[in-house]
Amino acid sequence: MPSVKRLMRDANPVPGDRPGTEARAEARLAELLGGPARTAAPRRRILVGVAAAAVVLAGAVTVGAVVLRDAAPPSSPASDQPFYPTAGELEGSAEAIVRGTVGATRASAGETVATFAVSRVATGTPRPGSSIRVVFSASGPEQADGIRQGGEYVLLLQARDATSWNLVNTTQGYYTVDRGRLVPTAGNPVTLGPPTTTALGLS
Amino acid sequence: MGDAPPEQRFTELYRASHGRVLRFVARRVDDDAEAEDLTAEVFRIAWDKTTGGDVLTPAWLFVTARHVLSNHHRSVRRGDSAYRKAAVTGPRADERTADLVAEVLERLPEAHRDVLVHRYWDDLTAGEIAALTGLSASAVWVRLHRARQAFKRSYGAEVRHAQR
Numbered sequence: 001m002p003s004v005k006r007l008m009r010d011a012n013p014v015p016g017d018r019p020g021t022e023a024r025a026e027a028r029l030a031e032l033l034g035g036p037a038r039t040a041a042p043r044r045r046i047l048v049g050v051a052a053a054a055v056v057l058a059g060a061v062t063v064g065a066v067v068l069r070d071a072a073p074p075s076s077p078a079s080d081q082p083f084y085p086t087a088g089e090l091e092g093s094a095e096a097i098v099r100g101t102v103g104a105t106r107a108s109a110g111e112t113v114a115t116f117a118v119s120r121v122a123t124g125t126p127r128p129g130s131s132i133r134v135v136f137s138a139s140g141p142e143q144a145d146g147i148r149q150g151g152e153y154v155l156l157l158q159a160r161d162a163t164s165w166n167l168v169n170t171t172q173g174y175y176t177v178d179r180g181r182l183v184p185t186a187g188n189p190v191t192l193g194p195p196t197t198t199a200l201g202l203s
Numbered sequence: 204m205g206d207a208p209p210e211q212r213f214t215e216l217y218r219a220s221h222g223r224v225l226r227f228v229a230r231r232v233d234d235d236a237e238a239e240d241l242t243a244e245v246f247r248i249a250w251d252k253t254t255g256g257d258v259l260t261p262a263w264l265f266v267t268a269r270h271v272l273s274n275h276h277r278s279v280r281r282g283d284s285a286y287r288k289a290a291v292t293g294p295r296a297d298e299r300t301a302d303l304v305a306e307v308l309e310r311l312p313e314a315h316r317d318v319l320v321h322r323y324w325d326d327l328t329a330g331e332i333a334a335l336t337g338l339s340a341s342a343v344w345v346r347l348h349r350a351r352q353a354f355k356r357s358y359g360a361e362v363r364h365a366q367r
Contacts, residue, residue: 009324010301013230014324015226033214083348
């Protein structure tokens with residue numbers, strides 16, 4: 001079965017804007033701000049005009065203005081995120097749970113690629129003292145926007161390929177380490193279990 | 204952005220959000236012209252608020268859009284939660300799949316249906332859905348998780364039924 005996200009998005013009745021929307025939106029903005037006297041032609045009048053012209057030109061089968069131009073901005077694949085309501089499920093979803101510091105970061109095709117210096121490992125193949133490459137979404141409605149260069153974090157990771165890792169999701173895939181304590185993101189109610197936090201040297 | 208002049212703040216918000224708000228509205232009315240007019244009303248209210256000193260967010264726009272839609276639906280005696288039928292108007296979908304999705308959505312509890320539509324059609328963030336529903340962001344994630352599970356069960360049953 002395709003994912004729920006895929007099914008829903010494929011059935012979206014209004015996936016993008018109609019032709020001319022952007023120009024009319026700009027004209028209406030100018031009207032609101034009292035800017036240049038570009039009058040937004042009423043939408044109904046435009047549709048009638050287009051329909052009439054098409055009837056004259058071609059008999060007009062396709063005028064109904066259902067041709068879509070700009071699709072909605074694509075979301076990151078990570079935005080169809082699983083949510084893990086318990087520590088057991090969240091930790092079980094991770095192939096590696098590590099503590100460390102974010103080093104260099106760079107943007108690549110809508111994603112952020114970060115070098116992460118591992119200091120402690122609760123589970124998984126990374127070794128303390130090693131550096132791993134972590135890739136996470138930098139676009140779409142959900143982003144791991146709390147991760148900063150130089151910050152200390154606990155990351156819950158899934159292998160992306162042979163050389164890099166992904167967060168399990170953008171709200172539960174990382175915890176900030178603040179003075180020896182774990183701080184989850186605002187959307188994450190889950191506290192990691194004591195065996196994990198102990199292995200990571202945290203309270 | 205909060206320190207920027209009102210006109211600049213509003214212009215940035217307008218350009219960043221107009222398309223999303225328009226599509227949000229268009230999914231809930233039957234007519235494109237109506238959708239553009241209602242969206243214009245949302246931003247007229249937003250401009251009034253901005254000139255009054257308020258600093259608005261995209262979430263505020265969606266909450267206002269819902270109020271504007273609610274007034275509109277009252278005036279034409281339609282239900283608030285009516286969505287366009289994907290099977291009728293969705294040009295990209297496989298028709299049978301779109302029919303099934305529409306049927307499954309129709310049968311889900313309203314809370315599940317709304318969170319799925321907000322997330323996957325309206326492309327709203329958890330924070331924006333929270334503003335619309337009155338839930339916390341974490342509760343939105345929990346509800347979305349449960350709604351996906353319910354959708355999967357119902358969709359699977361529909362597919363099995365269709366294959367008999």
